[in-house]
Amino acid sequence: MKAATLSHETDFDGWRRAARCFRTGRVSPADAVFRIGDRDAGLFDEVALSEDVEVPFGVPKAFVDVAQAVILHRTPDRFDLLYRLLWRLKDEPDLMKVVTDIDVADALERAKNVSRASHKMKAFVRFRQVEDERGEAWVAWFEPAHRVLERTAPFFVRRFTTMRWSILTPDGSAMWDGQALAFGAPETRDMAPTEDEIETFWKTYYASTFNPARLKTKTMQGEMPKRYWKNLPEAALIHELVAQSAGRTDVMVARPAAEPNPRLAKTLVRINRDRSFDEGFVPSTLEELQQAVQSCRRCPLWRDATRGVCGQGPRKAPLMIVGEQPGDQEDLAGQPFVGPAGEVLDAALEQAGIDRQDVYVTNAVKHFKHEPRGKRRIHRTPLVSEISACRWWLDAERSLVKPRVILTLGATAALGVTGRKTTVMQARGQAMAQPDGSTVLMTVHPAYLLRLPDEATRRDERGRFVEDLRRVRGLL
Numbered sequence: 001m002k003a004a005t006l007s008h009e010t011d012f013d014g015w016r017r018a019a020r021c022f023r024t025g026r027v028s029p030a031d032a033v034f035r036i037g038d039r040d041a042g043l044f045d046e047v048a049l050s051e052d053v054e055v056p057f058g059v060p061k062a063f064v065d066v067a068q069a070v071i072l073h074r075t076p077d078r079f080d081l082l083y084r085l086l087w088r089l090k091d092e093p094d095l096m097k098v099v100t101d102i103d104v105a106d107a108l109e110r111a112k113n114v115s116r117a118s119h120k121m122k123a124f125v126r127f128r129q130v131e132d133e134r135g136e137a138w139v140a141w142f143e144p145a146h147r148v149l150e151r152t153a154p155f156f157v158r159r160f161t162t163m164r165w166s167i168l169t170p171d172g173s174a175m176w177d178g179q180a181l182a183f184g185a186p187e188t189r190d191m192a193p194t195e196d197e198i199e200t201f202w203k204t205y206y207a208s209t210f211n212p213a214r215l216k217t218k219t220m221q222g223e224m225p226k227r228y229w230k231n232l233p234e235a236a237l238i239h240e241l242v243a244q245s246a247g248r249t250d251v252m253v254a255r256p257a258a259e260p261n262p263r264l265a266k267t268l269v270r271i272n273r274d275r276s277f278d279e280g281f282v283p284s285t286l287e288e289l290q291q292a293v294q295s296c297r298r299c300p301l302w303r304d305a306t307r308g309v310c311g312q313g314p315r316k317a318p319l320m321i322v323g324e325q326p327g328d329q330e331d332l333a334g335q336p337f338v339g340p341a342g343e344v345l346d347a348a349l350e351q352a353g354i355d356r357q358d359v360y361v362t363n364a365v366k367h368f369k370h371e372p373r374g375k376r377r378i379h380r381t382p383l384v385s386e387i388s389a390c391r392w393w394l395d396a397e398r399s400l401v402k403p404r405v406i407l408t409l410g411a412t413a414a415l416g417v418t419g420r421k422t423t424v425m426q427a428r429g430q431a432m433a434q435p436d437g438s439t440v441l442m443t444v445h446p447a448y449l450l451r452l453p454d455e456a457t458r459r460d461e462r463g464r465f466v467e468d469l470r471r472v473r474g475l476l
């Protein structure tokens with residue numbers, strides 16, 4: 001038996017060096033031992049590893065990719081499996097394509113487990129707030145199914161760039177100080193805080209979004225395997241919520257689901273505020289505004305959106321039309337009203353004799369608020385706190401464009417423009433003078449017209465919408 005020493009559990013470079021030496025020295029897989037550190041020292045004949053041994057045949061990239069994942073698997077025989085594959089690749093260069101081969105299938109399965117563990121880490125890490133000498137920081141304890149910490153940490157850097165955080169795991173820790181990512185020693189659970197202010201909100205939020213009518217216990221456990229529950233604050237609620245689900249479903253049939261706890265939203269607004277975002281900055285052009293909104297951290301909506309979408313139209317447009325928020329297509333295109341609601345708006349503008357090119361079209365909220373459902377992103381109505389946070393941008397647009405008339409589409413736009421909750425159906429069509437000298441008119445949102453159930457109502461309501469636009473034209 002020949003042994004090679006790797007420096008740690010995920011030492012891919014060490015394994016590669018050792019495997020090359022074994023392969024060129026014709027050490028068969030049955031005789032090759034990979035050991036970590038000084039474990040089993042003295043039991044085997046140690047091979048001196050040389051840096052510049054090349055495997056004398058080509059190794060496909062597919063193998064290297066799989067090997068880099070498999071090395072993170074917790075099974076102790078992963079090094080042997082990979083070496084067996086490497087050994088066989090010399091005579092079977094297309095081996096990695098034979099997915100029914102027992103070794104290939106085993107490696108692919110382990111690579112899949114690793115990728116799943118990384119995915120679960122992205123979903124289930126829960127940070128808790130702490131204070132240190134530099135102020136607010138965030139610490140999470142996590143127990144990944146496989147050794148995916150280093151592979152997954154860059155995701156958290158991208159996601160939480162502006163926060164200082166650490167993720168502690170039994171395999172090692174990752175630390176981000178806002179500038180650089182560093183890895184350190186394994187930790188124990190007691191090194192991470194267990195409770196914080198957010199926890200209560202998080203549980204309340206989870207309970208309020210938990211939909212008993214959609215309860216599929218098996219699917220839920222598939223998505224949120226039990227092994228992760230002990231570190232998830234919301235998991236403490238699952239038994240109770242599942243037990244209550246039948247009764248709650250009956251109640252829900254009669255009553256729509258509640259809004260997430262607004263206190264949670266407010267706290268999230270506070271914790272997500274990016275200190276690098278300059279709140280004192282006042283854009284002096286629409287281009288500056290468009291750029292500045294990309295680093296807006298006034299509310300948490302930036303995190304899940306592709307970009308901030310500002311208004312579009314002439315700098316001195318006499319008419320400003322304000323919608324709710326960018327939708328799926330607007331979020332991708334970076335322009336307001338280019339999706340289905342935009343089509344309804346365009347058609348109505350044309351019927352009313354208004355050229356969209358002359359209008360400044362924008363939204364009360366600049367980021368797309370949504371939730372994932374399968375591959376789709378489903379629109380969610382912004383909270384009052386989010387609309388209020390985004391008024392700063394709308395006000396900046398108003399003071400740059402200085403429109404004479406502002407048409408609001410729907411309740412969110414009405415709130416964003418006037419700062420007051422209004423029943424649009426009541427206020428519709430009335431011209432309201434504003435302190436800045438502009439006149440506001442309110443109407444429904446074009447998405448409302450798209451949702452109407454029958455053709456006759458749709459036709460009537462579209463007619464009323466065009467009438468409202470004609471009234472706007474009359475004011476210009």
Ligand code: URA
Nearest residue numbers: 323324325327336337
């Ligand atoms: N709905 C809106 O309110 N705004 C858009 O930009 C698109 C859809």
